[in-house]
Amino acid sequence: MVEERNVKSAKIKIPRAKMPEQHALQRVKNFNEVEFGLTVDDAVRESMRCLMCKKPKCTSGCPVEIDIKGFIDLVRQKRFSEALEKIREKNSLPAVCGRVCPQEDQCEKVCILGIKDDPVAIGKLERFVADFEEKDNKPDLETDVRHTVDSFKPDDKDINNSNYEDRKTLINPDNNYKNKNTLINPDNSLKVAVIGSGPAGLTCAGELARMGYRVTVFEALHEPGGVLVYGIPEFRLPKSIVKKEVEYVKSLGVEISINSVIGKTFTVDELMGQGFKSVFIGTGAGLPYFMNILGENLNGVYSANEYLTRVNLMKAYLFPEWDTPVKKADTISVVGGGNVALDSARTAKRLGAKNVYLIYRRSEVEMPGRIEEIKHAKEEGVEMTFLTNPVEICGRDGWVEKIRCIKMELGEPDESGRRRPVPIPDSEFEIATEIVVMAIGQGPNPLLTRTSPDINLNKRGNIIADQIGKTSKKGVFAGGDIVTGSATVILAMGAGKVAARTINEYIETGVW
Numbered sequence: 001m002v003e004e005r006n007v008k009s010a011k012i013k014i015p016r017a018k019m020p021e022q023h024a025l026q027r028v029k030n031f032n033e034v035e036f037g038l039t040v041d042d043a044v045r046e047s048m049r050c051l052m053c054k055k056p057k058c059t060s061g062c063p064v065e066i067d068i069k070g071f072i073d074l075v076r077q078k079r080f081s082e083a084l085e086k087i088r089e090k091n092s093l094p095a096v097c098g099r100v101c102p103q104e105d106q107c108e109k110v111c112i113l114g115i116k117d118d119p120v121a122i123g124k125l126e127r128f129v130a131d132f133e134e135k136d137n138k139p140d141l142e143t144d145v146r147h148t149v150d151s152f153k154p155d156d157k158d159i160n161n162s163n164y165e166d167r168k169t170l171i172n173p174d175n176n177y178k179n180k181n182t183l184i185n186p187d188n189s190l191k192v193a194v195i196g197s198g199p200a201g202l203t204c205a206g207e208l209a210r211m212g213y214r215v216t217v218f219e220a221l222h223e224p225g226g227v228l229v230y231g232i233p234e235f236r237l238p239k240s241i242v243k244k245e246v247e248y249v250k251s252l253g254v255e256i257s258i259n260s261v262i263g264k265t266f267t268v269d270e271l272m273g274q275g276f277k278s279v280f281i282g283t284g285a286g287l288p289y290f291m292n293i294l295g296e297n298l299n300g301v302y303s304a305n306e307y308l309t310r311v312n313l314m315k316a317y318l319f320p321e322w323d324t325p326v327k328k329a330d331t332i333s334v335v336g337g338g339n340v341a342l343d344s345a346r347t348a349k350r351l352g353a354k355n356v357y358l359i360y361r362r363s364e365v366e367m368p369g370r371i372e373e374i375k376h377a378k379e380e381g382v383e384m385t386f387l388t389n390p391v392e393i394c395g396r397d398g399w400v401e402k403i404r405c406i407k408m409e410l411g412e413p414d415e416s417g418r419r420r421p422v423p424i425p426d427s428e429f430e431i432a433t434e435i436v437v438m439a440i441g442q443g444p445n446p447l448l449t450r451t452s453p454d455i456n457l458n459k460r461g462n463i464i465a466d467q468i469g470k471t472s473k474k475g476v477f478a479g480g481d482i483v484t485g486s487a488t489v490i491l492a493m494g495a496g497k498v499a500a501r502t503i504n505e506y507i508e509t510g511v512w
């Protein structure tokens with residue numbers, strides 16, 4: 001008992017790992033990834049902080065229920081390939097999730113170490129394990145482990161009772177990760193269609209392929225990945241990483257048919273007519289909202305969706321090698337307070353804007369963006385204009401010239417639980433600006449659902465699906481942002497996973 005307490009207090013003394021990153025002044029001049037990732041030593045040291053709780057809370061905080069303690073234990077033993085396999089049992093996009101999940105609201109929020117100290121850096125460890133697979137120059141594992149273990153002697157006799165000598169025998173430097181196509185039913189040749197190749201579609205497709213189904217993903221754009229390729233910028237999620245994750249899903253046998261807009265190329269019924277036993281819809285929330293204020297039709301007003309798609313998917317930041325133009329200006333205003341707004345503001349900085357204003361109607365406390373992105377945006381010089389709401393965009397000769405705003409104060413909590421912003425009378429003021437990017441949310445694109453009137457929608461146009469992904473149409477399932485509205489990568493993946501199980505059950509039993 002005393003020994004266990006000593007081990008715990010020694011772990012608390014190990015500071016949470018910090019990720020090395022590009023300096024803010026340097027990174028605003030390029031689109032390279034901001035953070036470099038943990039080193040082997042840092043990752044192993046961080047894994048030593050884990051208390052190996054008998055009843056860990058972290059897994060229940062993860063929407064796809066990764067065995068977090070299990071994978072961290074493998075990191076401690078430097079069995080990185082096995083750690084990756086452990087994560088992939090539940091999550092087919094670990095390099096993505098390690099980078100973009102809001103861990104502070106999920107696994108790390110409930111980590112038991114976090115009660116008295118900083119929680120284990122679970123996201124950073126997940127990213128480390130996923131990235132490690134790619135690295136050519138693998139370290140001298142024995143030396144590294146000895147070094148690490150020696151530096152943290154009290155942790156040797158950990159709660160698993162595996163001391164240093166035991167651990168050494170567990171290390172297998174030749175254990176490179178091999179793609180495991182864990183086919184549950186290899187003889188299954190039934191076809192399933194997945195519409196949309198974002199995290200929901202890719203996860204559902206991967207899971208079904210593992211069960212042995214012949215899965216075809218239909219994607220409207222010319223590249224698979226959904227928001228991961230067209231929305232989240234390169235400096236936060238390199239596209240090579242998304243490509244690798246897509247390749248992994250393909251390696252499970254999934255076919256991806258790009259430039260296929262369901263609702264135009266084929267309807268859902270036509271897909272069913274082509275022999276697909278079931279259809280999963282994961283078409284996301286790609287239709288941008290506007291504020292419906294005067295001036296939104298001026299030149300120089302973008303939806304965040306268009307602005308980011310031009311820069312990310314169409315590589316406008318590499319103009320003229322890539323022939324997509326995007327307007328550049330000294331002063332840009334971005335309206336919104338979530339990840340989309342932060343990504344747009346930081347993109348504008350990298351395109352050379354001197355003044356980037358982020359205009360948000362609530363205060364910093366209510367900002368829905370990831371804490372790390374808010375910190376990074378501030379470091380990069382994005383000026384946060386809180387408790388402010390635009391009322392008109394004013395122009396000259398058809399182009400944006402300024403944005404007229406009103407100051408807000410916080411009133412009673414609204415249905416989201418956050419305090420409602422209320423305009424302060426007679427507090428209007430103007431901000432000179434050449435570009436306005438609207439990042440106030442996105443809704444579902446109606447292209448598909450218009451051609452499938454028997455799929456029930458809610459009043460926002462989102463598909464109504466139950467907890468296990470069933471829609472009102474027999475054989476058709478849905479999940480991700482198309483059901484929930486804009487949410488998170490991991491929730492979309494969770495929905496894709498659950499739907500895959502239900503689809504399997506439906507096809508096997510025929511019961512709807």
Ligand code: FAD
Binds near residue numbers: 201225370
């Ligand atoms: P999507 O990723 O939107 O994918 C849907 C796919 O379906 C798209 O590829 C689309 O082209 C395709 N499609 C649409 N209609 C059709 C059709 N008719 N036929 C064929 N294909 C079609 N979440 C986080 O967790 N962390 C973050 O840091 C984060 N940052 C974000 C930043 C931005 C800029 C944006 C826009 C979102 C961000 N999100 C973040 C939210 C997250 O990306 C989404 O919740 C998630 O991608 C939803 O996944 P999905 O699979 O449901 O949809």
Ligand code: SF4
Binds near residue numbers: 050052057058059122
């Ligand atoms: Fe480790 Fe935190 Fe999970 Fe406990 S709750 S096992 S300390 S990651």
